[in-house]
Amino acid sequence: MKGFTLGQYYPGNSFIHRLDPRAKIILGILAIVCTFLCKTLFSFILLFALTLILAILSRIPLKILLRSLRPVLFILLFTSLVNIFMTKGENLLFEYWIFHVYEEGLWNALFMIVRITSLIVMTGIFLTYTTTPIALTDGLEQLLSPLKKLHIPVHDFAMMITIALRFIPTLAEETERIMNAQRARGVNFSSGGLFKRVRSLIPILIPLFVSAFNRAFDLANAMECRCYHGGEGRTRLNVLHYKAADFIAMILLLGIGIGLFFANRFTFGGMIR
Amino acid sequence: MDKLRLENVTYRYDVGTAFEQTALDDVTLSIEEGKITGIIGHTGSGKSTMMKLLNGLDHPAEGKVYLDGVDLNADKKELLSSSSLFEKYQNLSKSARKKAILSEYADFKKNLCFRVGLVMQYPEYQLFEETVEKDISFGPKNMGLSEEEIKKRVREAAMLTGVSEDLFEKSPFDLSGGQKRRVALAGVMAMKPEVLVLDEPAAGLDPRGRNNIFSSIVDYRNQTGSTVIIVSHSMEDMAKYCDRVVVMNHARVAMEGDRKEVFAHVGELSSMGLDIPEITRLAELLRERGLPLTDAIYTVEEATSALLSVFGKGGADR
Ligand SMILES: Nc1ncnc2c1ncn2[C@@H]1O[C@H](COP(=O)(O)OP(=O)(O)OP(=O)(O)O)[C@@H](O)[C@H]1O
Ligand SMILES: [Mg+2]
Numbered sequence: 001m002k003g004f005t006l007g008q009y010y011p012g013n014s015f016i017h018r019l020d021p022r023a024k025i026i027l028g029i030l031a032i033v034c035t036f037l038c039k040t041l042f043s044f045i046l047l048f049a050l051t052l053i054l055a056i057l058s059r060i061p062l063k064i065l066l067r068s069l070r071p072v073l074f075i076l077l078f079t080s081l082v083n084i085f086m087t088k089g090e091n092l093l094f095e096y097w098i099f100h101v102y103e104e105g106l107w108n109a110l111f112m113i114v115r116i117t118s119l120i121v122m123t124g125i126f127l128t129y130t131t132t133p134i135a136l137t138d139g140l141e142q143l144l145s146p147l148k149k150l151h152i153p154v155h156d157f158a159m160m161i162t163i164a165l166r167f168i169p170t171l172a173e174e175t176e177r178i179m180n181a182q183r184a185r186g187v188n189f190s191s192g193g194l195f196k197r198v199r200s201l202i203p204i205l206i207p208l209f210v211s212a213f214n215r216a217f218d219l220a221n222a223m224e225c226r227c228y229h230g231g232e233g234r235t236r237l238n239v240l241h242y243k244a245a246d247f248i249a250m251i252l253l254l255g256i257g258i259g260l261f262f263a264n265r266f267t268f269g270g271m272i273r
Numbered sequence: 274m275d276k277l278r279l280e281n282v283t284y285r286y287d288v289g290t291a292f293e294q295t296a297l298d299d300v301t302l303s304i305e306e307g308k309i310t311g312i313i314g315h316t317g318s319g320k321s322t323m324m325k326l327l328n329g330l331d332h333p334a335e336g337k338v339y340l341d342g343v344d345l346n347a348d349k350k351e352l353l354s355s356s357s358l359f360e361k362y363q364n365l366s367k368s369a370r371k372k373a374i375l376s377e378y379a380d381f382k383k384n385l386c387f388r389v390g391l392v393m394q395y396p397e398y399q400l401f402e403e404t405v406e407k408d409i410s411f412g413p414k415n416m417g418l419s420e421e422e423i424k425k426r427v428r429e430a431a432m433l434t435g436v437s438e439d440l441f442e443k444s445p446f447d448l449s450g451g452q453k454r455r456v457a458l459a460g461v462m463a464m465k466p467e468v469l470v471l472d473e474p475a476a477g478l479d480p481r482g483r484n485n486i487f488s489s490i491v492d493y494r495n496q497t498g499s500t501v502i503i504v505s506h507s508m509e510d511m512a513k514y515c516d517r518v519v520v521m522n523h524a525r526v527a528m529e530g531d532r533k534e535v536f537a538h539v540g541e542l543s544s545m546g547l548d549i550p551e552i553t554r555l556a557e558l559l560r561e562r563g564l565p566l567t568d569a570i571y572t573v574e575e576a577t578s579a580l581l582s583v584f585g586k587g588g589a590d591r
Binding site: 010011064174177178180181182183184185186187202203206207210211 | 291325328330386387390391392393396398399400401411412415416446460461464
């Protein structure tokens with residue numbers, strides 16, 4: 001399908017791509033913690049540098065990384081404006097009618113921008129860009145497997161998500177094919193009133209549902225033929241193994257987090273309030 | 274006169290992502306009116322993509338597609354300054370010309386999918402109506418034809434494709450694969466397109482099903498004088514039914530000509546993962562053994578008559 005890729009996975013073979021998905025989930029969480037530890041200019045500079053280094057390590061083009069910021073552009077703009085105009089401080093820079101802009105407000109806005117961008121870019125690098133959704137689900141299942149002791153059906157949920165993820169592109173492709181076939185028979189999806197447009201969906205939805213159900217039955221049969229009974233005693237095709245690199249990456253990022261915490265002691269420039 | 278013409282057409286999928294792929298690369302091709310043109314090429318060579326551009330379902334990234342000399346994806350500026358429509362209305366005043374050109378082009382776009390009928394790969398998945406009859410009449414109904422005309426066309430198309438009338442009240446979902454394929458084909462033929470484009474019409478059918486489908490396509494051409502384009506993997510079918518053969522390879526047109534010209538390049542064809550018909554190969558082997566066969570043998574029928582003429586004349590002393 002044109003322009004359709006599931007999630008944002010960007011294929012590659014960088015150091016980060018090769019990490020274990022469980023490690024990447026933990027790294028993602030650590031990255032989030034890191035962004036919230038930062039309080040002063042010095043630690044934010046370090047955070048920004050960390051983000052840049054990760055971006056370079058992941059070998060994902062900057063253009064594509066920046067694209068992930070598009071959905072939060074409005075939030076970025078809004079929070080900066082709120083920060084600039086709403087923060088009360090001591091150092092008044094500018095005043096007009098009911099608007100008061102303090103130096104602290106500018107710092108706050110800057111810090112929020114760095115914080116949100118780093119947050120999105122770093123979690124993107126660790127999770128969505130370098131890990132396929134399937135690997136991510138696998139990793140999550142393994143991380144949550146202790147919950148099985150509490151009779152939470154972790155495996156079944158993971159299997160459901162995996163199947164759903166697996167079939168999203170298939171269904172999208174199929175939708176496009178059926179749409180093309182019906183357009184070739186003269187259906188016009190983009191003109192006419194609401195009623196007519198809704199009606200023109202029928203020739204798409206019926207074949208789509210029929211084939212989706214057929215596919216579901218086939219898949220269920222195929223799984224049953226292979227004696228699938230849920231997670232109990234099941235071995236896996238891709239067994240996840242932590243490698244040395246995974247531990248090193250996690251320890252490193254933990255260290256960086258602690259470093260950022262102490263970097264807050266250098267209080268030149270501004271700090272967040 | 275060329276019915277359809279592609280000029281330097283380039284088409285890409287997933288532009289701007291890591292998966293960007295050029296499915297058609299600078300393709301120039303003419304389709305002759307009234308002929309059956311076969312398009313052959315290995316999997317992924319861009320055949321289906323090309324078919325999609327012929328009836329305006331999609332437009333190329335670069336290049337032009339013309340139907341009867343009219344650009345399928347003309348923008349307004351071109352239309353009003355240099356198109357064939359411009360020449361047609363040249364002697365009108367400027368504003369009248371603009372109006373005439375734009376309204377004629379809008380009509381042209383609207384009727385495009387009825388003039389170039391596309392039967393997609395595995396068309397049986399597009400069936401959706403409650404009954405076979407309703408499904409075949411879906412296209413004609415979208416054309417805005419009268420009830421009687423629709424009825425007449427549905428009957429004709431069903432006859433051509435061999436869908437018997439006692440299937441008319443059945444649900445299309447209860448048919449066999451081959452029957453569904455024929456119903457889908459009838460659904461497009463009922464629109465009576467001037468150009469019938471078929472993407473792998475016989476894929477997955479048994480030999481009799483293949484022959485039925487192809488002979489209904491040939492019948493349709495003979496009855497209506499339409500131009501036909503068939504995409505196929507089978508050299509045998511190409512040899513048997515097509516007047517011209519176009520070979521696609523890696524998003525480009527690799528060869529073009531009548532079957533004799535194309536099948537003469539055995540080496541090139543096999544380097545593209547394609548093959549000449551087996552019967553042609555057999556005839557070649559027989560010729561090497563000294564049998565005086567004519568050189569143009571591409572179908573079993575031709576082989577039969579050639580062999581008969583050899584053995585009929587001098588059969589006694591062999
Ligand atoms: N919807 C799509 N999205 C992305 N890429 C596509 C899409 N459809 C086709 N392609 C790619 O474009 C290229 C040409 O595909 P196309 O379907 O035109 O091949 P084809 O010649 O019809 O092959 P086949 O004989 O298997 O039907 C292929 O490499 C394919 O991977
Ligand atoms: Mg195809």
